[in-house]
Amino acid sequence: MAGCHSVGFLQLARLPLVAQESVGGRQLGTTPTTRCTARRIVRVARADAAAVVSVPATGRSASHTYVDTERAHASLVPSVAVPDAIREPSSGTTNGGGGDGMLLASPAFMAAALAAAAATTAAITVSRIRGRRQRASGTASAARRSGHSSTTAPSDATLLPFIERLLRGEREFTEDEAAHATECMLDGADEVQTAAFLALLRRNGAESAAVLAGMATTLLRYAQPFPALDTPTLDLVGTGGDGANTVNLSTAAAIVAASCGARVAKHGNRSASSLCGSADVLEALGVRIDLSPEGVAECVRQCGIGFLMAPRFHPALATVAPLRRRLRFRTVFNVLGPLINPARSAYQLLGVASPHLLEVMADAVSRLGTTRTWVVHCGGLDELAPIGPAEVIEVKADGSQRRFRVHPEELGMPLCELEDLVGGDAAANAATIQECFHGRPGPVSNAIIVNAGAALTVSGLAPTLSDGCARAAHALLSGEALRTLEQWRTCARQATATTIR
Template identity: 40%
Template structure:
């Protein structure tokens, strides 16, 4: 088995077997990767051109999970992640990050996995730092935040060091590759409940089958009106729902049926720099949003509500949305952010002493 064999197979538009996909990922995360950058770049381009299979994506994700820094959280802990692939080019506020904090304030335990900005002005790590959440690297600190604040953040570069070998090749490529969609699938906390937004509806069923193969108990893969988040811009949300022991379902959901007020344009959701987005999110979590931020507040609650539904704290997305919106109106969600800031600050102090 060698890279030339993989190239020939992909040129003929044949899917890689599990063993072949594992071989490729093992190679791409080794020191040999940089010496074979042309072959690796070609493999990534050919995979994208062919269209990545469920087996290829699942195997790549499993391999990266195994190579990641482990976070030893009890198997009895039910954990939620609300995350998007990014790449929709919409430059919205960090909706999934705000929704994760809101879901935690409503009772879910959230282990959010993320990174700095790739295609937007503010990634989840960027906005969280502006809100006083440091990028912790000790797994024990990650767990401590979870226990004290019901939410924690897993900064991808700290927990996937093997990906540094492929980084220069990815950066030199001007096209999307399989690595652009792997992020939501390789959370080291191995969350059993997920809401994953995808930038194109073409990824809905692929992701659904992937999270099923990765052992998720209850998850939603969503795309709505060109965005990788639930919203009320007009078009119904396209949703793939995965529940352990049940057939995968695909359906549409109208925001009107959930009770979310309609957005007049994408400008209602548009964000700015990480600092600007942090101020907006804190106002919303405090229940003190400006009139121009009303639709954004409802959109954050909509996505948090989906999280509460898969977590088992709501019987439907509609009920989850109503519960999340009530928490925002009360201004109580900011308490979770403050508890998180305190827990992360204590961890940072311990690490310095």
């Protein structure tokens, strides 16, 4: 086919498109966005364009095709042809995705593709699992007839009951059900089942507070335990995914809060959706991030702050990490990070990248338990910033919630533009933070101050947000924040030498 590239995995707006075949010209697709013929042509309709993907017939009578670069069966799926006209150049994302072969699509087109991918992947899963059950049943029957017992027990790590419920359009799951589904994924559920479950969960809008809390409960149970500390800890963390590529404001604010007396146990990772994650910028600032639980706890005790590197504390997540990279679309795992800090911080300043997540995350925090948490969103950012009013939901220990707004001008801060807060790579962001810690005024310093001030207020070290911001500003101007950073560098090096094996 002229002007086309052949790829083994069709990506549609970062969503894998998985096609069912038809046999004898009968259409097997179950949604209006997919249509299959005997030539195995999948046509996805769009108002202003149509993408046609043709897979030549192979002469087999298989009931389905699963197109996947890693595991494509050459005898069933020789290739998929993608016209140049609908390809998008590499975006260079760092979320295990991006790269060549992305297709442009409208939001409606993306939703339709996700529905098609989820429904078809689930249908494939049902077919595979039922086939396995039939084979297992036949083997067991033969063993009984021959007087021998089977030595291989079927795995209990199946997501099939949840997938079948999602296919029926169900959206409500209890915390216990979500916890059990997470156990199945971490204990080695079939990869196709996991993909179907995650896609359908998102398609159905079933990523509820109960689901988040249930999944977080299981992930915390599987996590590396964190040593008990004498004083409650604070975490400043966001869901990420806002796409703004700002300087690492919450990471810098965590250091400022520690210099004002807070005990910070910051949970984070490398970049997923931005140019620089919290782990990346801390490394560029000279802080060791690969500490053991004991090493992190020692840093918190000695200098008021420690960093819990997520992959080190959540080794079980390595089970689903390769699949998440291959899916290349957002799943519920992308917003779970703030809820699974193994230090189980009593206080949180928790940012969400989307306004609709404010109430969902606040309810999830309430279910999991907190002493005091502020869930915040500001103009598309998952943190506070002097770009305009911020929405805040406060969650207290008794589960009560209070919603209010933070106006920067009421704190004596001039408004700035989002562009004033945009950063770069790890080295550039580290340099900017160092300049702020040396007392340079400006929009980035103000953004650090308002986040640190909120953290001090949440943790009870400041009676009001105005007082918290005043303390944070003094820490920047007096050099206290810089001294805390220097102490942390030293403490982390010493902890590495004595606790890392």
